Amino acid sequence: MAYGNLLSTNVASIETDTTGWTALTNTSAILARFTGGTSGGYCLRWTATASGDSQVGTAARVPVTAGAEYWACASVFPPIASASARIEVRWYSSAGTLVSTSTGPTTTGPSPGTWFQVGVIATAPTGATTAMVVVRSTATAASQPWYLDRVHLGLTADARTKYSLLPWLSESAETGTSGWTADANCALGVASAAVSAYQSLAVTALASGDLSAGTTPAVPVSPGTEYLAALWVQTATTATLRPTIQWRDSTGAVIAATSVDWAPSTTWARVVAIGVAPAGAATARVLLTTTATAAGQSWAVDGVVLQRTQDLAQVGNLLPYGDASFETSVTGWYVTGATRSRSSVQKLDGTSALRLDRDGSSEIVVSLSTPVPVTAGRSYEVSAPLWRSDGSGQSVVRLDWLDASSAVIRTRSYSWSGLTERWQVGPSSDRAPTGAVALRPTITFPPGAGSTTYLDRIYIGEGGLSVVAEESAARTVSLRVSGLTVGSSGWRWRLERLLEGQAPAPVRGYTGDLIAQTIDSDVVVVPDHEAPLGVPTQWQVTVYNPSGPGEYGYISDALTLPADPDVVWIKDPTLPARSTSAVVQTLPDWQRAARQGVYEVRGRATPVVISDVRSSATGTLTLTTETAAERDALWWVLDAGSTILLQFPPGWREPDAYVAVGDVTESHIVDLAEYTDRAWSLSLTVVDRPVGGLVGSVDRTWASASTGGTWSETTYPFTTWLAFLTGGAV
Numbered sequence: 001m002a003y004g005n006l007l008s009t010n011v012a013s014i015e016t017d018t019t020g021w022t023a024l025t026n027t028s029a030i031l032a033r034f035t036g037g038t039s040g041g042y043c044l045r046w047t048a049t050a051s052g053d054s055q056v057g058t059a060a061r062v063p064v065t066a067g068a069e070y071w072a073c074a075s076v077f078p079p080i081a082s083a084s085a086r087i088e089v090r091w092y093s094s095a096g097t098l099v100s101t102s103t104g105p106t107t108t109g110p111s112p113g114t115w116f117q118v119g120v121i122a123t124a125p126t127g128a129t130t131a132m133v134v135v136r137s138t139a140t141a142a143s144q145p146w147y148l149d150r151v152h153l154g155l156t157a158d159a160r161t162k163y164s165l166l167p168w169l170s171e172s173a174e175t176g177t178s179g180w181t182a183d184a185n186c187a188l189g190v191a192s193a194a195v196s197a198y199q200s201l202a203v204t205a206l207a208s209g210d211l212s213a214g215t216t217p218a219v220p221v222s223p224g225t226e227y228l229a230a231l232w233v234q235t236a237t238t239a240t241l242r243p244t245i246q247w248r249d250s251t252g253a254v255i256a257a258t259s260v261d262w263a264p265s266t267t268w269a270r271v272v273a274i275g276v277a278p279a280g281a282a283t284a285r286v287l288l289t290t291t292a293t294a295a296g297q298s299w300a301v302d303g304v305v306l307q308r309t310q311d312l313a314q315v316g317n318l319l320p321y322g323d324a325s326f327e328t329s330v331t332g333w334y335v336t337g338a339t340r341s342r343s344s345v346q347k348l349d350g351t352s353a354l355r356l357d358r359d360g361s362s363e364i365v366v367s368l369s370t371p372v373p374v375t376a377g378r379s380y381e382v383s384a385p386l387w388r389s390d391g392s393g394q395s396v397v398r399l400d401w402l403d404a405s406s407a408v409i410r411t412r413s414y415s416w417s418g419l420t421e422r423w424q425v426g427p428s429s430d431r432a433p434t435g436a437v438a439l440r441p442t443i444t445f446p447p448g449a450g451s452t453t454y455l456d457r458i459y460i461g462e463g464g465l466s467v468v469a470e471e472s473a474a475r476t477v478s479l480r481v482s483g484l485t486v487g488s489s490g491w492r493w494r495l496e497r498l499l500e501g502q503a504p505a506p507v508r509g510y511t512g513d514l515i516a517q518t519i520d521s522d523v524v525v526v527p528d529h530e531a532p533l534g535v536p537t538q539w540q541v542t543v544y545n546p547s548g549p550g551e552y553g554y555i556s557d558a559l560t561l562p563a564d565p566d567v568v569w570i571k572d573p574t575l576p577a578r579s580t581s582a583v584v585q586t587l588p589d590w591q592r593a594a595r596q597g598v599y600e601v602r603g604r605a606t607p608v609v610i611s612d613v614r615s616s617a618t619g620t621l622t623l624t625t626e627t628a629a630e631r632d633a634l635w636w637v638l639d640a641g642s643t644i645l646l647q648f649p650p651g652w653r654e655p656d657a658y659v660a661v662g663d664v665t666e667s668h669i670v671d672l673a674e675y676t677d678r679a680w681s682l683s684l685t686v687v688d689r690p691v692g693g694l695v696g697s698v699d700r701t702w703a704s705a706s707t708g709g710t711w712s713e714t715t716y717p718f719t720t721w722l723a724f725l726t727g728g729a730v
Helices: 009-013 321-325 628-639 711-715 721-726
Strands: 021-023 032-035 042-047 052-058 069-077 084-092 098-103 116-123 130-139 145-155 180-184 186-191 200-205 209-215 226-235 242-248 254-259 269-276 283-292 298-308 333-336 338-343 353-358 364-368 379-383 386-388 394-402 408-417 428-431 438-445 452-455 459-462 466-472 476-482 492-498 523-528 538-544 551-555 567-571 579-586 596-599 608-611 618-625 644-647 657-668 678-686
Touching: 009 145, 021 042, 042 052, 052 145, 069 084, 069 130, 084 116, 098 116, 130 145, 180 186, 186 209, 200 209, 209 242, 209 298, 226 242, 226 283, 242 269, 254 269, 254 283, 283 298, 333 338, 353 364, 379 394, 379 438, 386 438, 394 428, 408 428, 428 466, 466 538, 466 551, 476 492, 476 538, 567 628, 579 628, 618 628, 628 657, 628 678
Parallel strands: none
Antiparallel strands: 021 052, 032 042, 042 145, 052 130, 069 116, 069 145, 084 098, 084 130, 180 209, 186 200, 200 298, 209 283, 226 269, 226 298, 242 254, 242 283, 333 364, 338 353, 353 452, 364 438, 379 428, 379 459, 386 452, 394 408, 394 438, 466 476, 476 523, 492 538, 538 551, 567 579, 567 644, 579 618, 596 608, 618 678, 644 657, 657 678
């Protein structure tokens, strides 16, 4: 069965027996399975009992849907010259009553001993629930034999190319040539060769010179919208093929045409034209135009479509369809180190891909000719699938961000190892910096004499993996991570803080350190309460496959949190709201006690010393506060008894430390009650970074969370108390 044939294989091709068929009008009751045919080794033979209309039909009806469009066809073998036949679809109600009949045109066979096809396109009428196929021949004598094979009944929707604007009688010639018009110097017919099903349109030159044939009727189009016309063509001539989109105004007058020249092909080749409907365009037709060198030259045409490129392109792609898929041209990309061409040998999308054949030992560089417009502050991704005959070395995707004067204001590159003779892609993404108005991607491949590379289905659009860092309240960083769904199902993600000269450190989230997180959304917001002060800091998000190879990463721009020259920040790492700062009076004199046992041994001068690791540092930090609010804020941090993070200005050369605070002394600086100045003495012991997740937020309170409306409005759209508490942050 082909294209969703509703008829069973035996009914369609009579390979087993004739039980799927029954004799109707003017037909002998004896039906025979006969050798030969156009599909398989057998066909159906029936005999007219007298001259006139002779009919056979399917023995069982098949279910159909009222209002749906169907097509039926069958191949008939005539016994004599100029014999004719036609096909019908008879529609029946659920009660078995005939509702109506759809009859195809009467077709005359070209000659005896030659199969020809009859067909019909029809819409199932209201009330129809089942249908049967009937083939009717015009017998010229009693006992005249007829032969039938390759019968089809199915929905046109199952056969049509997705998104095609043309009716199916124009897309395919399965039911005849009525979907086409011979415009100039040609005659239309059908050919037995086909791409999609059983037969194709034959365009035959009447004389030497230009010829043209086109789809009919013209279909509606919208000015300013880009369209693609494609035809499968086979010819034995050497004439250039010229697929054309003919644009017409509301009166039907031709106002413009878009065409592309293609080389002829003795095998089936898909030829394409892409164009934007001009101002005033209301309808369009698809034409095949070429030049014949003699009468009788023929072109077989099949699978004709007219489509909006926006229906074919990846959603959100900023590249024009032609530059992304290389269907008609490769001129949208600069190439050095290789010769460029359009090729169908390897392709991911449509008909062809960009082929790159090295012209020397230098690397291949492919750069977009016309940069795409972008909006500063938004994230964009570039996906450039490639196929390489030599996969050694790394491929690099470079993103150049351009300002209004076309100057490069920032460049970010991504490299990834290649594979041999496989389509592969290494997504890259970045956030458009301030001042950026355009993006120009460049793809670079390592040297490799004699190797061939293909590029296809290139995508540039908003999205992709990124992390953006912004300063928040109380010397905290807010991290917006997006594009987490760039990986496949089951992948995980982690978020790390990067400081020069230090190993990556995990960022703490509300569920703990964000090191092996399940991906359940594309965007998350994470506060980093432990980011250092006064030094450039970056953050790296990584999406990875926990059970095998595969990893994508992105590193943010550097952010430096301000550091006051004489102030230490005192933070509770797991309770972000408990955070304050104070002026330092004196820094601790750190002491690290030895853990030793000294044993005097009789008879020897030196003792035996048994040592363990040295203890962590201890010391006393003295601070000053000026106001009662500063005093209360410091006590609020200390009251919980939690591990404290101390963050010093970087110029002090005093590293940030997690400490346990022992005894605290609050002293009056002035012995007058009305003065609120205080001196503080904090006994400290350096400890490890505490485990656990964050609780609460630096700046999210009941007052800030309230919308001033109803309770439902206040808590919407959060589904848990944790989400409400954190504002949806991770």
